[in-house]
Amino acid sequence: MSDVVEKTLSALPSLLSLDSQAGAGKLSPSSKLGNLIKGITELTSKHEEEKLIKKELESIKEQVASPNTTMRQMKEIMVRAIYCEMLGYQASFSYIHAIKLAQQGSVLEKRVGYLAVSLFLNETDEFLLLLVNTVLKDLQSTNLIEVCMALTVVSQMFPKDMIPAILPVVEEKLTHPKEIIRRKAVLALYKFYLIAPNQVQHIHSKFRKALCDKDPGVMTASLHIYLQLIKENPESYKDLTGSMVTILRQVVGGKLPLDFNYHSVPAPWLQIQLLRILAYLGKEDQGTSEMMYDVLEESLRRAEMNHNITYAILFECVKTIYTVHPKSQLLEKAAECIGNFVLSPKINLKYLGLKALTYVVQQDANLALPHQMTIIECLDHSDVIIKRETLELLFRITNAQNVTVIVEKMLEFLRLTCDDYSTIDLVGKVAELTMNSVFSLGGDVMQPDIPNNFLRLLAEGVDNVEDRQLRLFAVDSYVSLLQGVTAKLPQRFLQVISWVLGEYSYLREEESDPGSVMRLLARLLDQRHTSTETRSWVLGAMTKLCSSPVSVALARDVCERYLSSLYSGSLNTVLRQKAQELMILSQDTKLRARVLPAEGRLESLEVDSSLSFLDGYVSEALAAGAAPYKSPHQRQEDLVQEKALSLEPYGLSLPVSLSSCSITDRLTDRRSPTLLSMSSGLSGNSTELSHQEGSTTLKLEGVKRVWGKDGYLAQQQSAGETPTPLVELPNPLLSPQSPPSQTQKPSSGLEPDQEKRQLASSLFVGLGSHNSVCLVRLPSTVWLFIKHCQSANQSHVFKALFKRFYINSCQSISCISGSPLKEVKGHSVSVCLHTVVMKRASVQVELAGLLSYQRPLGQPQAAQFSLSLSLKHFLRPLTVSTGDYGKMWLSFSHDLKQNLRLVTTEHQEPLTATLDALKGKLHLHVVDIIGSEGIVACRLLQGPGQGQPCLLHCRVNADSLAVWLRSPVPELPDSLLYHCQKALTET
């Protein structure tokens, strides 16, 4: 059958050759509707369609207004108006005419009128009042069709207040001799029950009569009512159980006329309806359930798997069996049935199988066990709907053991389908619910990225109702958790709780007193089992919550205790710092308003990945003789080269600790800046280094907190504070190909922890070298003087020249220093950029200097710094032609010959590979490669003209590379050769 339909439908492309088809034969292509549709079909753009419909509506308007338009024409006009309305164009002027048509037309016209009315209007429309009399008249008509039409329109929409006017007439129809009228009357009454239950209360007995009607059709219709009634109040209808069971038994037993069969299944829709009713009746009622076991078993047995519709019955049957009081024998059969569904190759059945499974595992999770593999397969199913249903199922069988995996799966799914809104909604809720159990069960052992993912899930997304609900739900559930016993909760969970409460508590502000969350958090602080790290999270949350007077008072109280003797002895600076911040915040309303703007929460934060806001500091630091930024890799090289004390073990801890102390300093101004400016790591710094080493773990923790807390620093930035006091030191001397490791994209929105941490590490890594000078920040109270700058390399002494001088005016700086708080406004910081120009070409430079500065009231202080620059920083490719190369070669006097090892790769000639390696590492220019010989050129950055050149001639000799270097600078060949050697050994 459907094949036929499809065939016919597929013949449609010949759409406009109207009359050729059997079905289209009835159309009159010359009709106005025909023209309209033809016109629309020929259109290509929405705009044109709009124009055409507007025109059409104009003409309709004209016609309906004309007194000469007959009802018959009106009927045709209405169909056109219906068409326009369907396309989304209002034809409100025609509404009144639709009513008129229903009132005055002949039966056929009336029908179109009623149809138009039911499509155009809704029950709140005042026009409908005009229709009441017509409906009443038609209900009483002797023409069955008119009665039917009236009942149909009444069940579609009827003004609530007017129901009493027609109710008696409709009731009367329940005893109408024609079955179809009785049926429609039942449904109309059901509709009345839905919109105004009170008005039909007196006819409940008549509903029973309908249920007992001699016509099964009427009985079926009445089941709509009973399904609703029983769903609302099963207790009052228990006495119907027997009747329902009897009906079902007769239906299943094939007692209905064959007319009711659908694909030789007796009245399947009726069976479904009855099974649903039985489910409601038998739920949690053993007595009632026992009455239906037999018939349930019979329908299970009779429904042989032969057609879609029998699956529908089976599905309903299984659901009923699992809803009513359980009977093991039936449950077994039902479980088997579910298995068939799940394993079915038909995707619809698989879907329903999963649905059924989801439903039944709530009673017995073991039912899912036999289908494990299928479930896993469904997780990767190409159909998103199946996937989602599977996740729903997994959600139901979550327990302590599998919870982590399931959550991971969910997050994975979530990531894949972020465009589908409802999916996010569902999985978000699922993950949320699960998370609570994950955290309280899995706790500290789980990988840190799970809580991170979870927090991201919460924080991400547009700010809409669902997200809000999710967050509010999280807040509420966490608050109630905290109100209970918290001693057993894992630390990590407590941290997540603190974060969530800190960020989203404002969502529930309306309904509870603002101090309550604060009190809960404060209680957490007082508890012994709370770890230091958790405490710091808690303090962070309190800082964010510090908005209402109640919470401010609470916060102050907490801080006072915290900073009192009991805690001040605590070694943890981070905690102390946070408490201090909070203290200051709680004391200063203005500051609070700036740091915690009420609307600021929703702003997404932008991270300036280019760190341009640091330019000022950079230039200043450079002017002060700071070392240019070097990648860690470079620094290691330098280390090797200088054969200096290996600082490698500290490589990791150093950047981290530095950053943490610089941030600490920014806010509390406790440390002396001397700590920050580091002189050459070789001599004066060793004590400090060992100190850092000793406190590595502590500091690491600190960093994680500062950056791990979502948007903590950034938030304060947006409130107008000094930018992060970090210096990353770009330098004209820096090798051109290596922009410092700041390749991160600007972080989008509130991306907690992970990305932040990554960002943090990449940001801070620049500070880890032994010889970068970290004149990182200038609290406005510190003045910097460049005393003098001297070159300290024994063999080459250069005179430093200050060439350019910049003054940058920074934004006003608010500096939270130790007490008392001092705010410095509009204090401009002068930043000097000094370019050091070397008058002589050199291959290695050590720059050292002394920095003195003075606080307004303090003694002058000084800091030493030094940095060394190696040949690699000075080398640049030299682009010359082979001819020029030849001329230059002859003119250079200093030369050197040496054998180097060859680099061997799979897909390149050894010579090419080696030269490529050199080119990549030392920025040499490969001029030409001829056979086993290659010529290479480079130049120094400094020196007269373009810079002093160095030429290399390479020849492959057995398994080594014979290199001959020539240059006008005496020490250059030697130095370059050394670097070449090093570069090649590294590959």
Add this chain to the structure above:
Amino acid sequence: MIKAILIFNNHGKPRLSKFYEHYSEDTEQQIIRETFHLVSKRDENVCNFLEGGMLIGGSENKLICRHYATLYFVFCVDSSESELGILDLIQVFVETLDKCFENVCELDLIFHVDKVHNILAEMVMGGMVLETNMNEIITQVDAQNKMEKSEAGIAGAPARAVSAVKNMNLPEMPRNINIGDISIKVPNLLSFK
């Protein structure tokens, strides 16, 4: 309960839209668009069920759709309807259309929107399934068509004549058309009280 029945073609042009719950004009258009968006991106070999879009009531509701050549038939129903049941109901609907229009095609739906609505009205009334038996539906529709044919006699005349006739208040078309004795007797079904 059925909330809405939508038919649109492969390009998302609505061919029939019937809402059994009140939505504003704009919402209805949005629902049609959203539903088409949801349904059209489904492959052919995936299941016929979809969780409802946001507009039509969220996760409580389901979309059940079938695709026939150029047309999508979508029923939006709440949780009280059986998915597979509705799926077959769509089939019944399409088969009925096919019978009534003698090989139905998209054009029939376009030019006879009113008739399609009338057929639907015999199947679903106010959001409730009224009749699932195709023959029964056709009987009802045929009875109404007879009436149309008797009116067609007048329709054949020139328009002016028609209006003249109308104005003369001609004794109208036959009333009390026999729609057939369609009450089905089930003697042994109702033994209960």
